[in-house]
Amino acid sequence: MTENDLELACIDWFRDLGWEYAHGESISPGGFAPERAHYNEVVLAPRFRAALESLNPDLPASAIDDAEKRVRQFAGQSLVEANRDLYVWLRDGIPVDIEEDGHRRQAFVAVFNWTDLTRNDWLIVNQFTVKGSKTVRPDMVAFVNGLPLAVIELKNPADEKADVFAAFNQIQNYKNEIPQLFEPNMVCVISDGAVARLGSISADQERFMPWRVAEGIADPDEHLELEVLVKGLFERQTFLKYFRHFVAYQTSGAGTFKVIAGYHQYHGVLKAVDRALESIRHRRDGKGGVMWFTQGSGKSLLAVFYVGMLREHPDLGNPTVVVVTDRKDLDGQLYETFSSCRIPLRTSPVQAGDRAELKKLLSEQVAGGIFFTTIQKFAPEKGQDNRPLKNPANSMQMV
DSSP states (O other), X not given: OOHHHHHHHHHHXXXXXXXXXXXXXXXXXXXXXXXXXXXXXXXXHHHHHHHHHHHOTTSOHHHHHHHHHHHHTOOOSSHHHHHHHHHHHHHHOEEEEEEETTEEEEEEEOOOOSSOGGGSOEEXXXXXXXXXXXXXXXXXXXXXXXXXXXXXXXXXXTOTTSOHHHHHHHHHHHHHHOGGGGSSOOEEEEEOSSOEEEEOTTOOGGGOBOOOOOTTOSOGGGSOHHHHHHHHHXXXXXXHHHHHHSEEEEEETTEEEEEEOOHHHHHXXXXXXXXXXXXXXXXXXXXXXXXXXXXXSOHHHHHHHHHHHHHHOGGGTSOEEEEEESOHHHHHHHHHHHHTOHHXXXXXXXXXXXXXXXXXXXXXOOSOOEEEEEGGGGSOOTTOOSOSOOOOTTEEEEO
């Protein structure tokens, strides 16, 4: 199998999933059906404009114009921070000002339809030339509604010197040479066919991970890793859920880093959410289930994604979440992780200092909120048999 064979096979896998296909040159300037005016442009303007108009029929054309312009002309200070700021717009809506009857109000222009995947535009493109400090041609780019959300770099499976990490190095070069392609990016994929890995734009080589499950593939070991990854992650409903609920940004003294979920975190969270909903709708026993972790599996980030999905689920009515641990050091560790990943949570978590403060926080919280505490604060006070703390009606407890 050559690199070209691998590329063609990859295109077929995308097509099987319902993605449209176009060759990069055909939609580039001077091509058979151009969708951009210049090689330095990475947004496919006709598709992006059509999506904004279709998804926002009640907004005036001026608002659509403003939203389109803000994204197409977007530029940030650093790549990761630009990626973060643009992600918030794409996820939650592009903020625009609308003037009506002499009054100005803010509106948010939706970029994706999260529930009906057929109302989005899905396109996989190979050999997509982009001009930056150099003119380069990534092997494959996946567009949703005209936005380049994934870059896939392939290496020749028959070349022993061109392994998967040669593809990683190529992605690193692209980020310096054509950073505009990576500002809207959700995920980067590298593969030599037999081995395939995915990672965020800030992930180092060791943080690129496999994706080991896909619908319709009973035994992943009998398939190329790239096929499993494409059919698993790029299944269209999975891709939308992943984009909306499984991306976070952590900021520390070392800078800002983009975090995306591993396949085990993605599927673990979905099952945990289903179990919580089952407990509320049917059993009503308050028991949402148990999840076991191995050391280093990313349980803190899984908890972040889990709480984020719970807080946005329409059937849960913006629940209050209480995270309970049995050690102060673990309480502090989880609190720091949650505090540094506020985008999927849509709120700032609060760490209760003592029992009285926790009682006050819970009694005053009508809806929403994320509180951290240790289980010792739920013990009976000295000389009493009853527990001094009770959960509000809309709270969910994570132990």
